[in-house]
Amino acid sequence: MPGAGSGSKLLSGRTKPCANRAATALRLAACGLYRSQTALGAYLRRMKARLGAPKAISATAHKLARMVYFTLKYGWAYVDKGAQWYEQQFCQRLLKSLQSRALQLGYTLTPIANAEYAATQCNAGRENWPASRHPT
Numbered sequence: 743m744p745g746a747g748s749g750s751k752l753l754s755g756r757t758k759p760c761a762n763r764a765a766t767a768l769r770l771a772a773c774g775l776y777r778s779q780t781a782l783g784a785y786l787r788r789m790k791a792r793l794g795a796p797k798a799i800s801a802t803a804h805k806l807a808r809m810v811y812f813t814l815k816y817g818w819a820y821v822d823k824g825a826q827w828y829e830q831q832f833c834q835r836l837l838k839s840l841q842s843r844a845l846q847l848g849y850t851l852t853p854i855a856n857a858e859y860a861a862t863q864c865n866a867g868r869e870n871w872p873a874s875r876h877p878t
Contacts, residue, residue: 779824
């Protein structure tokens with residue numbers, strides 16, 4: 743069981759403070775991604791909605807750490823594909839997962855006739871968000 747625990751009892755789910763300056767710098771960099779229109783920014787916002795801010799920042803910092811590691815070790819260049827690409831990939835993964843789950847339960851998913859309606863449903867409701875919640 744991950745986390746600090748006593749036997750099988752989890753004592754805390756909180757992000758632990760650390761003296762590692764690299765981890766602190768990566769977390770600080772991850773915090774700055776909240777309003778960015780990049781794939782990492784979209785990842786942070788999705789994780790924040792799902793996990794809460796502290797864990798989302800740690801998860802994004804971990805993703806940044808892996809990118810730094812591969813850049814230093816293999817010389818890979820980071821090419822950002824943007825938030826729109828990330829959200830499109832997320833919708834495709836979600837659809838594939840739903841189709842797989844429906845098949846396991848003995849159902850099939852059929853697309854609706856109106857393709858414009860289907861295309862807007864992944865981002866449904868976001869155009870009505872207050873300005874303070876819109877990433878700029």
